[in-house]
Amino acid sequence: MPTETPIDYRAHARGLLRDTPGVRDAVTRATSHLDGNRELAYAEIDERALRDWAAGLRRHALANLDRYLLQAEERLTANGVEVHWADDASEALAVLATLVQRYAVRRVVKGKSMLTEEIGANAALEGMGVEVFETDLGEYIIQLAHEHPSHIIAPAIHRSVEDIAAQFESQLGTPSDADPEALAAAARARLREAFLSAEMGITGANFVAADSGTVALVENEGNIRLSTSAPRVHVAFVGIEKVVPRLADLGGLLPLISRAATGQRLGNYVSLISGPRRADEADGPEAVHVVFVDNGRSALLGDPEQGEALACIRCGACLNTCPVFRQTGGHPYQWAYSGPIGAVLAPALLGLERAWMLPQASTLCGACEDVCPVRIPLPRMLVTWRQRAAAAGLGFAGEALAVKSWRWVASHPGLFHRSVRAMSGPLGHAFGGVPVLREWTRFRVLPQADDAGEDTP
Amino acid sequence: MRVALFPSCLAEGFYPRAVEDAHWLLVAAGAEVTVPEGATCCGQPAYSTGHHADARAMLERTLDALVGADYVVLPSGSCAAMLRCFAPALAADTAVAVAAQMVGERSYELAQFLDEIAGWRPAAHGLAGRLIAVHHGCHALRELHAAESAERLLRAAGAELLPWIAQRECCGFGGAFAVKLPEVSAAMADRKLDTLPEAEWLVSADPGCLMQLSGRAGARGIDLPVRHLAGVLREAARAD
Numbered sequence: 001m002p003t004e005t006p007i008d009y010r011a012h013a014r015g016l017l018r019d020t021p022g023v024r025d026a027v028t029r030a031t032s033h034l035d036g037n038r039e040l041a042y043a044e045i046d047e048r049a050l051r052d053w054a055a056g057l058r059r060h061a062l063a064n065l066d067r068y069l070l071q072a073e074e075r076l077t078a079n080g081v082e083v084h085w086a087d088d089a090s091e092a093l094a095v096l097a098t099l100v101q102r103y104a105v106r107r108v109v110k111g112k113s114m115l116t117e118e119i120g121a122n123a124a125l126e127g128m129g130v131e132v133f134e135t136d137l138g139e140y141i142i143q144l145a146h147e148h149p150s151h152i153i154a155p156a157i158h159r160s161v162e163d164i165a166a167q168f169e170s171q172l173g174t175p176s177d178a179d180p181e182a183l184a185a186a187a188r189a190r191l192r193e194a195f196l197s198a199e200m201g202i203t204g205a206n207f208v209a210a211d212s213g214t215v216a217l218v219e220n221e222g223n224i225r226l227s228t229s230a231p232r233v234h235v236a237f238v239g240i241e242k243v244v245p246r247l248a249d250l251g252g253l254l255p256l257i258s259r260a261a262t263g264q265r266l267g268n269y270v271s272l273i274s275g276p277r278r279a280d281e282a283d284g285p286e287a288v289h290v291v292f293v294d295n296g297r298s299a300l301l302g303d304p305e306q307g308e309a310l311a312c313i314r315c316g317a318c319l320n321t322c323p324v325f326r327q328t329g330g331h332p333y334q335w336a337y338s339g340p341i342g343a344v345l346a347p348a349l350l351g352l353e354r355a356w357m358l359p360q361a362s363t364l365c366g367a368c369e370d371v372c373p374v375r376i377p378l379p380r381m382l383v384t385w386r387q388r389a390a391a392a393g394l395g396f397a398g399e400a401l402a403v404k405s406w407r408w409v410a411s412h413p414g415l416f417h418r419s420v421r422a423m424s425g426p427l428g429h430a431f432g433g434v435p436v437l438r439e440w441t442r443f444r445v446l447p448q449a450d451d452a453g454e455d456t457p
Numbered sequence: 458m459r460v461a462l463f464p465s466c467l468a469e470g471f472y473p474r475a476v477e478d479a480h481w482l483l484v485a486a487g488a489e490v491t492v493p494e495g496a497t498c499c500g501q502p503a504y505s506t507g508h509h510a511d512a513r514a515m516l517e518r519t520l521d522a523l524v525g526a527d528y529v530v531l532p533s534g535s536c537a538a539m540l541r542c543f544a545p546a547l548a549a550d551t552a553v554a555v556a557a558q559m560v561g562e563r564s565y566e567l568a569q570f571l572d573e574i575a576g577w578r579p580a581a582h583g584l585a586g587r588l589i590a591v592h593h594g595c596h597a598l599r600e601l602h603a604a605e606s607a608e609r610l611l612r613a614a615g616a617e618l619l620p621w622i623a624q625r626e627c628c629g630f631g632g633a634f635a636v637k638l639p640e641v642s643a644a645m646a647d648r649k650l651d652t653l654p655e656a657e658w659l660v661s662a663d664p665g666c667l668m669q670l671s672g673r674a675g676a677r678g679i680d681l682p683v684r685h686l687a688g689v690l691r692e693a694a695r696a697d
Contacts, residue, residue, distance in 0.1 A: 013641050323626045323629070324638075327641050327645060363630065363632075363645075364595070365595035365599070365627035366599035366600065383507065386507030387507035391507075399506055399508075400508065403503045406502060410498040411514070413495050420466045421469060421473065422470075423470035423471065424471045440639070443642070444669065446672065449471060449472070449474075
């Protein structure tokens, strides 16, 4: 593995807040809306029972992953699906290259898939001379803008309608004041031709049911349905953790994902794909391929403190509720998966050395754990990553020393109490320029002792 | 009822009057109050930054000072959550595991102790007509589930608690977070301040949150009347 530059969330967040303040407004508005929708949608059901069930089911599936993966492979194969296994991104892309060659693919339409974002499928396809069309509207917008998704389920969440209208005016020739419907119509007109001419459709998978060998996908726009049925070949890239025991489990999981993600009772379209077109069927692809991708997941599965991060069903609820994510959106995380779950997955899948800063990008407020439909204890896992980072000597400069000094002062009670009482006095204010406090006072005023407290009797 | 009042460093440093108010309230609620000198740091800064050996060492000294009390009460939801929710796991498999468990079970944020354990009530009109915005520290809200106690006591005194769209959002303090990611932290405080309703006082049971919000307001030139919950409750005890 080549050494990659560590992800500097702090620098990217600082730059974003300074240079594009509109992102903060757009993300806060959209995530607050989605978060509110989730609350309303949870309120309609026996939320606790459904979440407990889903949490238990996901952990059962992870605990028996090898068994369910083999069963899924067997059933998928029996259904006429060709199954491939990829240990890492380069193996997954090698499978893709073989399929592109086998089917003489010149053009690909894609449904939204974070796994293909994770492995860099678009760049690889373009390198093979294949034209790629993202067909989810948000994903199409950012593809045209040469950006990456800013959110697991809402890739263009950082963009305002005005932004997008300006972009489409220059790229698609829409009027400068086009409304969202007109913008969607312009994208639809462009994509229609791609759907009809592409040789291959690529998607991810929300789940794969082991007992029936079924790939399940939920969406709102219908583009996944088209991507999986119009082209001659459908390829689904599936993280190995996405397998669930039974087709019947989807009856609970798919509505839960929709409620948690967008507050819908169920997404507009659910596609259950069990194989290619049969001899007596008029529509559907001639060939279906499922590529199971590991890319660090089996190692994470064996991690007793972090493995249950793989229970994640990619609803994005933790992003929507996270007050840190709301200020910056997903781009400063510099990776496919952002927000609290991204910060927990990144050190496992990218390495702690590269991703140590992401678990620091949290106040541990706990809102993410509160909303997680499968009850992943995200704050505890963030602390565990911080602990491992500190043990490995990774972290912000001066932190370890500051903790040691504090510990020393705390071991001398007399000195400790005198020191903390002095913090708010003139001496403390004089020390406002020392490194730790300087970061505080750059953005805030240090209070005097009880300076705002009104008199009590 | 012997209560150890554990001030927490930020209250002791920046809101000493809140510590006095907490003391007064506990006595008023019928407690015999001590402030153990040996209780210095609950270990939270070291714990949340991942320096767990340092956190254990600090916790150990503090537990020693607190273990004899019937209850430990803190004018800080965050430190109370450290003792109640995080310390037992942090100290598991150490010599102070039992002490951590005992102290954890007996540790309370001030309002929750007054409301749930002591059964204390303010004077019915102690805060009549006061317009208050309450910010619950995240640990008080989600770890201790203490938010209702604070609101119940304020309402019992006749205060009007104003609706606030961002009430349950983090203010961006997060201990070392405020120093390590200052721009994001300030943006989070701004979100709270920008949505704050017109209130006489912004009240919180967490000194860290108060510092964050008043500090950011000060930097932006906003005159924000913040008060620690302890002072407000002491005022609420006044019969009219």
